[in-house]
Amino acid sequence: MKWPSSRRSRAAEPVSNPVARLVLGPIDAAALAAEVARPDRGGVVSFVGLVRDHHGGRTVIRLEYSAYAPMAEAELARIVSEAGERWPAIVAAEHRLGSLAIGDAAVAVVAAAAHRGDAFEACRHVIEQIKARVPIWKREYYADGSVAWVDPTAAAGAAPAAAGQGRSR
Amino acid sequence: MKWPSSRRSRAAEPVSNPVARLVLGPIDAAALAAEVARPDRGGVVSFVGLVRDHHGGRTVIRLEYSAYAPMAEAELARIVSEAGERWPAIVAAEHRLGSLAIGDAAVAVVAAAAHRGDAFEACRHVIEQIKARVPIWKREYYADGSVAWVDPTAAAGAAPAAAGQGRSR
Amino acid sequence: MSLAAPATVTLHVLLFARYAELLGQDTLTVTLPAPATVGDLIARVRAEPGGTGLPARVLAAVNLVQASDATPLAEADEVALLPPLAGG
Amino acid sequence: MSLAAPATVTLHVLLFARYAELLGQDTLTVTLPAPATVGDLIARVRAEPGGTGLPARVLAAVNLVQASDATPLAEADEVALLPPLAGG
Numbered sequence: 001m002k003w004p005s006s007r008r009s010r011a012a013e014p015v016s017n018p019v020a021r022l023v024l025g026p027i028d029a030a031a032l033a034a035e036v037a038r039p040d041r042g043g044v045v046s047f048v049g050l051v052r053d054h055h056g057g058r059t060v061i062r063l064e065y066s067a068y069a070p071m072a073e074a075e076l077a078r079i080v081s082e083a084g085e086r087w088p089a090i091v092a093a094e095h096r097l098g099s100l101a102i103g104d105a106a107v108a109v110v111a112a113a114a115h116r117g118d119a120f121e122a123c124r125h126v127i128e129q130i131k132a133r134v135p136i137w138k139r140e141y142y143a144d145g146s147v148a149w150v151d152p153t154a155a156a157g158a159a160p161a162a163a164g165q166g167r168s169r
Numbered sequence: 170m171k172w173p174s175s176r177r178s179r180a181a182e183p184v185s186n187p188v189a190r191l192v193l194g195p196i197d198a199a200a201l202a203a204e205v206a207r208p209d210r211g212g213v214v215s216f217v218g219l220v221r222d223h224h225g226g227r228t229v230i231r232l233e234y235s236a237y238a239p240m241a242e243a244e245l246a247r248i249v250s251e252a253g254e255r256w257p258a259i260v261a262a263e264h265r266l267g268s269l270a271i272g273d274a275a276v277a278v279v280a281a282a283a284h285r286g287d288a289f290e291a292c293r294h295v296i297e298q299i300k301a302r303v304p305i306w307k308r309e310y311y312a313d314g315s316v317a318w319v320d321p322t323a324a325a326g327a328a329p330a331a332a333g334q335g336r337s338r
Numbered sequence: 339m340s341l342a343a344p345a346t347v348t349l350h351v352l353l354f355a356r357y358a359e360l361l362g363q364d365t366l367t368v369t370l371p372a373p374a375t376v377g378d379l380i381a382r383v384r385a386e387p388g389g390t391g392l393p394a395r396v397l398a399a400v401n402l403v404q405a406s407d408a409t410p411l412a413e414a415d416e417v418a419l420l421p422p423l424a425g426g
Numbered sequence: 427m428s429l430a431a432p433a434t435v436t437l438h439v440l441l442f443a444r445y446a447e448l449l450g451q452d453t454l455t456v457t458l459p460a461p462a463t464v465g466d467l468i469a470r471v472r473a474e475p476g477g478t479g480l481p482a483r484v485l486a487a488v489n490l491v492q493a494s495d496a497t498p499l500a501e502a503d504e505v506a507l508l509p510p511l512a513g514g
Contacts, residue, residue, distance in 0.1 A: 029215075030199040039222035039271045045292075046198075046215040047285065049514055053208035065513070068442055068506050071490040072513075095513055102208045107514050116216065120293050123214075127285065127514060135487065135506070136513030137443035149444040150512040218426055234425070237354055237418050240402040241425075264425055276426045296426060304399065304418070305425030306355035318356040319424040 018084070019092035020076035022069060027094050027105040036090045036112040043116035045123040049107040051100045055150070059143035063150075065097045065106065068135040079129040089113035089122040095136060187253070188261035189245035191238060196263050196274040205259045205281040212285035214292040218276040220269045224319070228312035232319075234266045234275065237304040248298040258282035258291040264305060347372050347411055349379060352418040360391040370411070376400065377407030379417055397423075435460045435499055437467060440506040448479040458499070464488065465495035467505055485510075 019035055029048050037044045053060055076093055083091045091111045100106055107130065111123035131152070138150040188204055198217050206213045222229055245262055252260045260280045269275055276299065280292035300321070307319040351366040358364040366386065370378055376398045383389050397420040398405050411417065439454040446452040454474065458466055464486045471477050485508040486493050499505065 029202075033198075033217070037217075037219060037272075039219065042219045042221040044215075044217040044219060046213075046217075047289075048202070048206075048213040048215075049285070050206060050208065050211045050213060052211040052283070066443060067513075068440065068487070068508065071487055071506065074490050103206075114221075116218070116296065120216070120289065124289050131511065131514040133492070133511070134513045135442070135508050135511060137509060138512040139443070149509065151510040152512055153510045235355060236425075237352065237399070237420065240399055240418065243402050300426040301423065302404070303425045304354070304420050304423060306421060307424040308355070318421065320422040321424055322422045 018077045018080040019094075020073070020080040021094045022067060022073055022076070023094050023096050024098050025096075027096050027108045029105065029108040029110065032092050032094055032108050033110045033112070036092045036110055038090075038112065041090060041112035041114055041119075043114070043119040044110065044112045045116070045119040046111075047107075047109045047123050047127045048105050049127070051102050051104045051106055053102045055140055058146075060102065060140050061143050062099060062101050062141050064099050064139045064141075065095070066137050066139070067095075067097055069097075072134050072136055075134045076130065079126055079133060082129075083111070083122045083126050086125070087111075087113065087118045087122040088115070089118045091122050091126050093126055093130065095130065095134065097136070187246045187249040188263075189242070189249040190263045191236060191242055191245070192263050192265050193267050194265075196265050196277045198274065198277040198279065201261050201263055201277050202279045202281070205261045205279055207259075207281065210259060210281035210283055210288075212283070212288040213279065213281045214285070214288040215280075216276075216278045216292050216296045217274050218296070220271050220273045220275055222271045224309055227315075229271065229309050230312050231268060231270050231310050233268050233308045233310075234264070235306050235308070236264075236266055238266075241303050241305055244303045245299065248295055248302060251298075252280070252291045252295050255294070256280075256282065256287045256291040257284070258287045260291050260295050262295055262299065264299065264303065266305070344372055344413065346370060347374050347413045347415075349374075349411055350414070350416050351379065351383065352416065354418065354421060356421045357392065357396075357419050360388045361386055362388055374411045375407060376405050376409045376411065376417065379411060380407070380419070383419065392419075397421075432460055432501065434458060435462050435501050435503075437462075437499055438502065438504045439467065439471065440504065442506065442509060444509045445480065445484075445507050449474055449476045462499045463495060464493050464497045464499065464505065467499060468495070468507070471507065480507075484508075 029046055033044055080091045080093050089111045093109045095107045109123050109126045111119040113119040141147050198215055202213055249260045249262055258280045262278045264276045278292050278295045280288040282288040310316050346369050348369045351368050353361050353364050380396050399418045400409055400415050434457050436457045439456050441449050441452050468484050487506045488503050
């Protein structure tokens with residue numbers, strides 16, 4: 001009686017299609033959350049990464065994300081599936097590509113679980129893995145007219161690597 | 170030049186009115202996120218707690234949250250303010266009261282920060298503190314017609330404390 | 339205590355959720371010999387009809403802030419007895 | 427190696443972001459003596475015009491999966507050279 005059949009059948013639901021997408025238009029984090037939230041997954045943790053208006057002390061006016069799309073999609077799906085195996089949680093992730101304005105959502109990760117600790121951990125893990133493994137590149141356009149590819153592996157606090165054109169430092 | 174004045178002025182913005190509310194209608198987590206997200210707080214972490222459809226092996230059909238409202242509001246505001254002092258993050262929280270259906274959002278916490286680690290930690294801390302400190306009570310209505318006050322301090326896995334009427338165990 | 343000190347304190351007590359059900363009411367007015375603490379008040383509420391159902395440890399707040407059994411009480415304080423919290 | 431083994435492997439190389447800028451193109455077709463590894467391929471790309479701008483460590487993927495310098499390459503493999511990832 002402790003685990004009624006309705007609960008068991010839900011827990012056994014196959015997760016055949018991980019929600020892991022590259023998108024060209026705006027990200028709707030609430031809609032993404034609705035795809036994974038269920039009454040038996042009462043803790044829903046979301047991460048949304050917004051385009052910041054500064055980087056390395058320079059004012060950013062917009063940016064462009066590009067990707068090695070077939071690999072990025074495959075890697076995103078692998079990351080989401082791995083998280084679903086490691087935690088009793090369902091995770092969904094979207095990353096936007098193309099030209100983004102300041103304040104636009106570039107990435108969203110939602111994790112839903114029966115226990116909030118699992119949802120927090122799975123969500124955090126997935127965004128870290130996305131940053132470490134998914135082949136996506138970011139080109140920042142600055143207020144001074146310069147442009148640079150962002151290199152997160154460069155020394156902390158260092159200015160972005162030069163793109164070689166019109167850079168004013 | 171590393172910290173242009175536009176950034177400094179934003180960081181110095183006073184947080185005079187913590188967003189910490191008890192609400193009687195539906196919670197809109199996206200609207201709450203919009204209240205704290207800013208282009209200089211690019212990492213936004215949200216927690217939403219949904220009404221679960223089971224508890225202690227019993228099927229829940231709806232529930233009611235009640236509160237010692239003046240203290241609950243004060244405590245919620247204290248928790249949000251404390252988090253804003255402990256982390257470089259802005260936090261907003263809402264808790265719903267009254268009658269809720271399965272799947273309704275009962276609580277939402279949003280933390281926005283320049284660095285995602287701060288946003289994750291502040292969000293997690295605030296939901297834990299809400300559960301530990303805010304005087305709110307939950308009455309569950311079960312499919313078998315019984316009703317119980319939820320006692321999270323009771324032994325893990327134990328059924329909720331009886332409310333003394335029509336309980337069928 | 340000086341002669342001018344009041345011999346009693348009168349308190350507004352708020353009961354919530356399961357405790358209001360146990361006591362059959364959600365407010366009480368209690369007068370205790372001074373000086374009085376939260377622990378004294380809880381002992382007195384246990385003596386009310388239905389009060390024996392209170393658990394061994396009762397969480398209390400005085401004037402909207404959580405208190406301990408040793409917290410002193412002053413005339414007209416608002417004391418709330420809080421069943422196990424279940425928000426979130 | 428047996429006599430039947432091909433003496434070379436021909437690979438499709440994809441360049442992205444800053445690397446595409448450095449090399450002035452986003453695809454290359456490279457033929458290497460067999461057996462060849464990812465490390466061999468990267469050394470060859472460094473010899474292309476603009477290739478000296480590649481960093482000491484170049485991340486690569488073979489057929490959509492991250493690879494190391496020691497990963498062996500087979501005829502018609504798709505090899506991608508990945509600048510520092512900056513998603514999220």
